[in-house]
Amino acid sequence: MTDHDDLLALDDAIDRTLACRDAALEGRTTTTVPLDDLSGRVLAESVSAETDQPSSDRATMDGYAFAAADEGPLEIVDQRVFPESTPPAIEAGQAVEIATGAPLPERADTVCKREDATIDDGRLERPTLEAGTYVYERGSNVTAGERLYDTGERLSALDAILLRDLGRETVETYEPFSVGVLATGTEIHEERHTDLDSPMLCSLVRSWGHDPTYEGSVPDEGDRVEERIGDLADRHDVVVTTGGTSVGKKDYVIDAVGTLGEVAFHRVRVRPGKPIALARLPDHDALAVAIPGKPIGAYVIAALVARPLFTGDRTTATLERTITRDVGLGPEGFEYAIPVTLEGEDATPLGHVDSPLEVYEETFDPSVLSSSTRAATADGFVLTTAALDAGTRVDVIPTAVLE
Incomplete structure (x- = not known):
C-alpha cells in the first residue's frame, strides 16, 4: 500500500462536499431579496413559469x-x-x-x-x-408550468433578466454562510511568519457570496487548536482553518475537528493541496474546512474542493490553449494543477525554467511551487493526470472563473 492509496478522488471529494452543503441548507434561515441584489445569492425556492413567455407571437x-x-x-x-x-x-x-x-x-x-x-x-x-x-413564437422562451430554477441554485446578475420577465420582483434566498477564518501555526501566531493564506481565503469566500471574518491565529498546541475551532463553530456556520492539516507532529487540526465532530474526508488526489479536509460538527451546527498552509496549494485546493460548498458549482469553465513546454509529472494517481500564464493562444507553465519563475526543468514540482508567491501571477491552471507535450492543446481553468 502506497502513501496515497487512501486518498479520495477529486470527484468523490466534491460529491461529499455538495452533500454537506445540501444538509447545511436544510432548514436554513431565508430572506427575500430584490432582483438588483441577487447576484451570488442561493435560491431557497424553486421558480416556475406561470404563463407562456412570450404570451403571444x-x-x-x-x-x-x-x-x-x-x-x-x-x-x-x-x-x-x-x-x-x-x-x-x-x-x-x-x-x-x-x-x-x-x-x-x-x-x-x-x-x-x-x-x-x-x-x-x-x-x-x-x-x-x-x-x-x-x-x-408564443411559449418559445418558456411554457406555463415549466420549472426554470431549483432550490439551492446560485444566481447571477444575468438571472435577473429572466426572473423579471416571469413577473418576479423578488426571490427567496438563503442567508449567506457566516464564515470564520482561523490561521494555525506558532510561527504565524508569534508573527515570525506572515499569514499569506487568510486574506486570500477571506477574499475567495466573499467572492463566492458569503460573509467571512478573519478570526486571528492559534499556536500549534492541540488543546488550544481544538478549543478555538469549537468556539468559532458556535459563532459561525463554517470554520475555515489554514495550516496543520498534514501528518506532522504539530499538525493538530485534523485531530481537533475529528474530536469535535466527524471528518467527511481528509486528503484528496490533487497536487498541490492534497491534505485538505472537510468535517461536520453537529454539536455546533457547523462545518469545518481545513485548508493546507502553503499559499498556492491553499488557493488551488480551496478553489477546486471548497468552492462547491459555497457555490454549489462542481464544474468550471475552461479555455483551450497550446502548451508551450513539455511538463513531466510525479507519482501517478494524482490530478496535478499546473499554473500557466496566457498570451494569445499560448499557455506557458509558470514555474518551468523557461518562465519568469524557475522552479523545475522537466518534472512539475508541486511542493516547491505551492509555496511560491510568484505563482500567484498565474492566469490559470491546467488540471491533468498525464504529462504535457509542448504544442498540444490543453484546457486551462482561468483564475477569474474560480472567484
Missing part, C-alpha cells in the same frame, strides 16, 4: 406581418401595430405594418423586414418567406 423586426400561406400581392391594412398595441384582425390576403416587439394578429405567422419589402399601390408583393420568419 411577436415580431422581431420592423416590417409587415402576414400569413405565409396567403397568395400575394397582399393588401396592407390601414393600421400599424406597436408593442403596446392590440393587433387588428386581418383577413386572407392582407398584411399589416408592425414594429419590433409588437404582437402579431391572430392569422399572421410571418414578418417581412421593412428593407426587404416591395410596396406597390398599398399592396405588399408576396415575399418568399417560410412561416415563422422574424417571429418570436
